[in-house]
Amino acid sequence: MIDQELLELGQVATRLGVRLADSRLLTASRGQAAFFGSQFSLLTDPWRPFPHALGTAYFHGRPGTPGMPEFDVAYATLRAHHGELERVQVTHAEMRDLVLSSGIDPAKVFSIPIGVDVRLFPEQTPDARSTARHELGLPEQAYVVGSFQKDGIGWGDGDEPKLIKGPDVLVEAMRLLQARRPELHVLLSGPARGYVCAGLERHGVPYVHVRPEAYEGVARLYAALDAYVVPSRQEGGPKSVLEAMASGIPVVSTRTGQATELIDDGVNGRLVEVEDVEALAEALADERLPALVAAARDTALANDKRAQEPLWREFFDGFVTHA
Numbered sequence: 457m458i459d460q461e462l463l464e465l466g467q468v469a470t471r472l473g474v475r476l477a478d479s480r481l482l483t484a485s486r487g488q489a490a491f492f493g494s495q496f497s498l499l500t501d502p503w504r505p506f507p508h509a510l511g512t513a514y515f516h517g518r519p520g521t522p523g524m525p526e527f528d529v530a531y532a533t534l535r536a537h538h539g540e541l542e543r544v545q546v547t548h549a550e551m552r553d554l555v556l557s558s559g560i561d562p563a564k565v566f567s568i569p570i571g572v573d574v575r576l577f578p579e580q581t582p583d584a585r586s587t588a589r590h591e592l593g594l595p596e597q598a599y600v601v602g603s604f605q606k607d608g609i610g611w612g613d614g615d616e617p618k619l620i621k622g623p624d625v626l627v628e629a630m631r632l633l634q635a636r637r638p639e640l641h642v643l644l645s646g647p648a649r650g651y652v653c654a655g656l657e658r659h660g661v662p663y664v665h666v667r668p669e670a671y672e673g674v675a676r677l678y679a680a681l682d683a684y685v686v687p688s689r690q691e692g693g694p695k696s697v698l699e700a701m702a703s704g705i706p707v708v709s710t711r712t713g714q715a716t717e718l719i720d721d722g723v724n725g726r727l728v729e730v731e732d733v734e735a736l737a738e739a740l741a742d743e744r745l746p747a748l749v750a751a752a753r754d755t756a757l758a759n760d761k762r763a764q765e766p767l768w769r770e771f772f773d774g775f776v777t778h779a
Contacts, residue, residue: 461513509776548567572699579704
């Protein structure tokens with residue numbers, strides 16, 4: 457996700473007249489503006505100052521989260537060195553409050569959601585739905601719920617769960633949903649999904665797991681869905697909320713990340729409390745979900761990368777030299 461976000465941000469910067477340099481020049485040049493796509497790349501211990509104006513995204517990571525010591529390191533480094541930063545991007549209010557609690561100058565902190573290139577995510581049509589299901593081996597009459605994320609630790613099979621992403625919540629919610637929707641099938645994408653696959657198999661929930669070679673391939677997966685689910689405990693985005701909205705797929709999410717600000721519950725999607733598997737399953741089974749997609753598409757359009765250009769122009773102003 458971060459690589460794709462940086463690619464799209466580079467396109468925004470180019471349209472705004474910002475000249476881009478190869479990241480390999482980071483240590484071979486001085487006096488430039490350097491933006492890091494994740495605070496975990498910049499805010500490390502020991503602190504490594506670069507001879508540039510420094511900016512970073514700070515998407516997620518509450519200090520004190522069990523099993524995630526990197527969250528503590530990043531925040532401690534931010535508190536110690538925020539005076540050496542020029543810009544921080546946050547995607548939602550919780551992270552803005554966290555970053556501001558470091559003592560950083562509020563003028564350096566910019567709230568900009570993780571956006572979407574809506575051109576890559578056309579609205580679902582009956583023909584596209586049938587074609588996608590045929591290609592993926594999904595029954596035409598199945599109720600298909602999508603989950604496209606990395607929720608296992610490491611880059612292998614992912615048998616050990618990354619609990620902040622809620623893979624345990626997802627498995628239990630799908631077990632409960634199957635009782636309401638016996639025709640349920642789950643479409644998984646992303647690496648390290650072994651824990652979820654094993655859990656679905658244990659409960660007898662049919663699933664398909666695919667990994668498209670390119671980002672554009674993810675867009676075609678949405679065409680096969682009836683709903684998209686975000687079961688996370690913590691998030692910066694996820695970007696998939698807007699991808700699904702752009703694709704005309706109803707979204708059901710826990711109250712986490714930018715979903716809390718993008719989704720108006722019952723208007724353009726559904727929000728449930730973190731770890732509430734009963735509510736998650738109930739919302740996914742709601743037959744009124746398709747009525748929410750028109751408002752959701754409007755939300756995606758409002759957060760298209762082109763619509764966000766004024767926000768990024770303000771971010772870049774005074775941070776970089778315009779061409």
